[in-house]
Amino acid sequence: MTPAPVLLFDQTDSTNAEARRRAEAGETGPLWIAARRQTAGRGRRGRAWESDTGNLFATLLTTTRKPPAEAAQVTFLAALAVADLLDRYAPPSLVTIKWPNDVMLAGEKVAGVLVESGVHAAGGLWLAVGIGVNLAHAPAGTERPATALAQHLSADVPAPPSVEVAARELAGCFAVWMERWETLGFQPVLDAWRARTLGLDGPATARLGHETIEGRAEGVATDGALRLRLADGGLRLISAGDVFFGEG
Ligand code: BT5
Known part of the structure; x- marks a missing residue:
């Protein structure tokens, strides 16, 4: 091309x-x-x-x-x-x-x-x-x-x-x-x-507007959304937002 x-x-x-x-x-x-x-x-x-x-x-x-x-x-x-x-x-x-x-x-x-x-x-x-x-x-x-x-x-x-x-x-x-x-x-x-891409399988914190979600990144879904495993075992798919990878 x-x-x-x-x-x-x-x-x-x-x-x-x-x-x-x-x-x-x-x-x-x-x-x-x-x-x-x-x-x-x-x-x-x-x-x-x-x-x-x-x-x-x-x-x-x-x-x-x-x-x-x-x-x-x-x-x-x-x-x-x-x-x-x-x-x-x-x-x-x-x-x-x-x-x-x-x-x-x-x-x-x-x-x-x-x-x-x-x-x-x-x-x-x-x-x-x-x-x-x-x-x-x-x-x-x-x-x-x-x-x-x-x-x-x-x-x-x-x-x-x-x-x-x-x-x-x-x-x-x-x-x-x-x-x-x-x-x-x-x-x-x-x-x-x-x-x-680094950090797709470790601790991660997502900021979505005023909401802050702590969890563990578990790679990305087939559309590229970040898979975030929460402490209660639930899974959140994050397609837009600020995510900090690693501890703290
Ligand atoms: C981005 O936003 O990373 C997207 C930046 C896209 C810029 C290009 S330049 C050509 C085109 N025309 C435009 O007007 N924009 C696009 P975000 O993830 O929101 O990151 C912004 C944050 O990065 C800021 O709040 C700063 O903390 C930081 N930052 C600002 N300028 C930076 C720079 N030159 N290098 C690294 N970090 C910067």
Whole structure:
């Protein structure tokens, strides 16, 4: 599958917001919208994404005929694509995924994924698959520690890729997973994702709005939802929320 073209802006509010505006104006993509800087980069649930120059901010605008429940699987493709990109520059053993959408480098967050969607007036579901990767620097003072690719380069790699190169390579890595997903279905994607994801079989705490649920992760269901075993023996399937893995 040919990677979608990349449009690189010097600055925008948020590449996801730009993708949404274009989708609402009828654009279907596929198109990657990237920016060197975002003035209003966003994470999930209204949180902010630190977006200073030097890091990668990119959103794939695309349109699918898949039902919304299946379309949500793109978040897994995005995490795998970022992991493959990082493997080229950092020791692959340091690159892991944290359910559902964080990519970690040496145990600290290096990238996040934010998928938004809506219905085109002419039919079909648009998807905005937003990806932020800390190439050059990591913000200080985040709730959980953050890192950047520049801090963990492989011995033979002198510098992280430029934003242009990283955007192009990310588009290529994503296209590979998109093709597997479209031709083989979700199972092989989920298997590859599971192989890179840590913490799926230990203590975990899920925060869902105001509710906090303690339990033990027991892997993921066939749709990628986290299986959380509760103290009373019950099982909760968590498909969205913040989950902290490990003790405390
Ligand atoms: C995410 O949200 O991890 C999704 C981030 C998606 C960002 C991309 S950039 C391109 C596109 N355009 C956008 O406007 N967004 C997407 P979440 O899981 O909610 O994590 C957000 C939390 O991570 C924040 O509350 C901070 O604690 C922390 N954080 C903020 N900026 C960070 C950074 N650059 N690196 C690591 N952690 C960060």
